[in-house]
Amino acid sequence: MGKRINKYLKINNNNKSVRKANLTGVKHIFIKYLSILIKNIKSIGSYLLSIIFPEDGMCLICRKDKLNKDFICLCCEKNIKSKEGSSYIKIEEEVLKYYSTSYYSHEIRDLLMRFKYKKDFNVGRFFAYSILEVIDKQHIEFDYICYVPASKSGIKARGYDQSKILASIIREYNNKTILHCINRNNNTREQKTLSSEERWENLKEAFYFDNRFKDKIKDKKVILIDDVVTTGATVYYCYKQLKNNGAKEINILTVAKSKL
Numbered sequence: 577m578g579k580r581i582n583k584y585l586k587i588n589n590n591n592k593s594v595r596k597a598n599l600t601g602v603k604h605i606f607i608k609y610l611s612i613l614i615k616n617i618k619s620i621g622s623y624l625l626s627i628i629f630p631e632d633g634m635c636l637i638c639r640k641d642k643l644n645k646d647f648i649c650l651c652c653e654k655n656i657k658s659k660e661g662s663s664y665i666k667i668e669e670e671v672l673k674y675y676s677t678s679y680y681s682h683e684i685r686d687l688l689m690r691f692k693y694k695k696d697f698n699v700g701r702f703f704a705y706s707i708l709e710v711i712d713k714q715h716i717e718f719d720y721i722c723y724v725p726a727s728k729s730g731i732k733a734r735g736y737d738q739s740k741i742l743a744s745i746i747r748e749y750n751n752k753t754i755l756h757c758i759n760r761n762n763n764t765r766e767q768k769t770l771s772s773e774e775r776w777e778n779l780k781e782a783f784y785f786d787n788r789f790k791d792k793i794k795d796k797k798v799i800l801i802d803d804v805v806t807t808g809a810t811v812y813y814c815y816k817q818l819k820n821n822g823a824k825e826i827n828i829l830t831v832a833k834s835k836l
């Protein structure tokens with residue numbers, strides 16, 4: 577993970593001297609951010625987040641100087657079990673392909689907790705870059721970005737929707753639009769307390785498509801973003817909503833692949 581991420585970095589932090597130069601050029605960076613903010617009001621939230629939580633040159637995990645690496649140091653990178661290629665969810669006669677950037681290691685679990693519950697948006701940026709890397713490696717083409725929406729109670733408790741934030745960061749690096757076309761019913765239970773069968777049952781009626789986007793999505797290629805795949809029920813039912821409403825091609829991209 578991370579080898580081709582540099583392509584997406586706005587600030588090259590490859591060595592200390594470059595970092596020093598970047599510090600002196602903070603005015604430039606500020607002006608750059610400001611002009612982007614003015615140009616693209618839609619991304620205002622995530623740009624503000626990256627200003628509030630700037631990349632500081634330290635490893636996200638051990639907080640030591642990460643030297644030439646992006647986001648995490650070489651040592652911590654070894655502990656993250658990166659995932660190469662695609663995975664599959666088998667549902668009766670159907671087989672659904674999806675991509676995850678890594679397995680659900682302790683390190684990834686801790687990072688996910690920080691991103692999801694502690695407003696650590698630098699971690700979100702790291703995850704988004706990792707997804708961008710998969711898009712690049714797999715040559716995935718798309719017209720729109722969709723995401724698995726969090727429950728309203730989850731958003732209320734945490735103050736934000738983590739997959740929507742990932743989608744917003746991914747959007748910064750291409751000229752695509754986020755389609756907020758999947759909605760989530762309020763009556764679903766918290767997934768992590770349920771067994772595999774209960775999870776599938778719990779989410780059966782959880783998602784619905786906003787018909788205002790029907791014309792837009794017809795015959796289009798979309799990517800569907802989510803944080804963790806466990807049973808696959810969440811991404812499967814969201815995939816179904818996109819497919820049944822006319823999307824031509826759907827690539828599912830997630831941060832981590834977990835087991836129950």
Ligand SMILES: [Zn+2]
Pocket residue numbers: 635636637638639640648649650651652653
């Ligand atoms: Zn480290």
